[in-house]
Amino acid sequence: MSQIDEIRMQVMWNRLISVVEEQALTLLRTAFSTSVREAGDLSAGVYNARGEMLAQAVTGTPGHVNTMAEAVRHFIDEITPARMYPGDTYVTNDPWKGTGHLHDITMVTPSFRGEVLVGFFACTAHVVDVGGRGFGADGKSVYEEGIQIPIMKFAERGDVNQDLIRILRANVREPNQVIGDFYSLAACNDVGHRRLMEMLDEVKLPDLESLGAFILARTHAATLARIAKLPRGTWANDMMTDGYDEPIKLAAAVTIAQDGVNVDFTGSSPTSRWGINVPLIYTKAYACYAIKCVVAPDIPNNAASLALFNVSSPPNVLNALRPAPVSVRHVIGHMVPDLVLGALAQALPGQILAEGAGALWNVHISVRPAAGRQGRRAEVLMFNSGGMGARPGLDGLSATAFPSGVHTMPIEATEHTGPIVVWRKELRPDSGGAGRYRGGLGQVIEIAPADGHEFDFSAMFDRITSPPRGRDGGAAGAPGKVALDDGTLLRPKGWQHVPAGRRLVLNLPGGGGFGDPARRAEDARTQDRVRGYETGGQS
Incomplete structure (x- = not known):
């Protein structure tokens, strides 16, 4: 040619x-x-x-x-x-x-x-x-x-x-x-x-x-050339997630060969009886994305680049077989990139970002008039993001959807879809993990039914008992928390009720830090205090 x-x-x-x-x-x-x-x-x-x-x-x-x-x-x-x-x-x-x-x-x-x-x-x-x-x-x-x-x-x-x-x-x-x-x-x-x-x-x-x-x-040629520059070998990583009623272990082994990159999820927890399971097609999607972010981020994504990444798993939570419940497969599926990146961090030390919030904090709200009141019924869906992990040389991005990349939904658009009020949506101070580079901050969100209404909501949250881990000496990000405004703790998953007059309060997790916190530049510390990212207290 x-x-x-x-x-x-x-x-x-x-x-x-x-x-x-x-x-x-x-x-x-x-x-x-x-x-x-x-x-x-x-x-x-x-x-x-x-x-x-x-x-x-x-x-x-x-x-x-x-x-x-x-x-x-x-x-x-x-x-x-x-x-x-x-x-x-x-x-x-x-x-x-x-x-x-x-x-x-x-x-x-x-x-x-x-x-x-x-x-x-x-x-x-x-x-x-x-x-x-x-x-x-x-x-x-x-x-x-x-x-x-x-x-x-x-x-x-x-x-x-x-x-x-x-x-x-x-x-x-x-x-x-x-x-x-x-x-x-x-x-x-x-x-x-x-x-x-x-x-x-x-x-x-x-x-x-x-x-x-x-x-x-x-x-194909460009992606293969990038793979050729990587070290050869196999590296393993595991992580714990909250699960539904008991923790879920995720495990991955990443093998870099001359002709491609292989990921195997043997060792992950068995299929759950709840709808947090992940069909393999979705596990593959996010495993390939993690590899591509490291190996060839600037090469277009198409059949040829994806063909060089092979993903396998025995039947388990990351390879759930029909008819397993899979409705919120994203909660575990969004953890797959951090899992794979943790293995690649061993092959490429100092080059991989820390763990972040991972899974979106989606909340599906089914709102209706309170007993004896007139009003409107509606189904409302919100997408919310915690903090990303700190990167080599840069702080983590706050309230950013990684790995999904979806946008923040404007409060006005959300309130327009149903009778709810979002009273607060702001960055969560002290939620980013300490490090030479700080983890991204999570958010604090308060949602209430409009006057005369109540709602049930479906919690699809994680990183509450297992916060995002830091990398290369960085500290973990703050764990998430779900509660009512009166302090009543709620479960991180499943349908629950918010009565009229109460507010749902979501504290989204922050990202892990990268590198030794003692090496953080003093001007960066000062900026964090001036901007309110750090207060010296606990999140």
């Missing part, structure tokens, strides 16, 4: 990324659920005709993007190319063939150029409700957790499956929001398809084959 051809291909590669970014932004603009519209809990991508991911949108979470990279092949296998037509859209929320739990809807749309299948567009988003027990860890099997949609056609030749729409309306608490999100997902893929056709017309390409081959070959 000549130099001018390589430049041309690179320009088209960048153009393809802009296509999927517009695809994702369409979903952001049209979604009904605040978790999608405000927090960016979604993903979007384009695939070749064999289901290999060529490009992903910048907007999106690793848990969605990397599971979707595998999920598209499941769609191809079950629908089959012979039954695919222009105008089709396919859908599932199967946790083992989608993104790990029922609340994520994955849609795949075949992209036809004339009558020839040239690729696929796929997108994923978290919807506010899928029926069942609601978003929480209390289920004993996936059958209790909501409606299951096998891989099927949402639309065929442009005609929407109205039977599916009626079934959805009969099984969810917020049918207008949920069905609205289904149509937003389908529209998102349609925008990607139209932009791709315009691009292929403009650059005079019949399909994605030559461009796809260029993308995958360059990515």
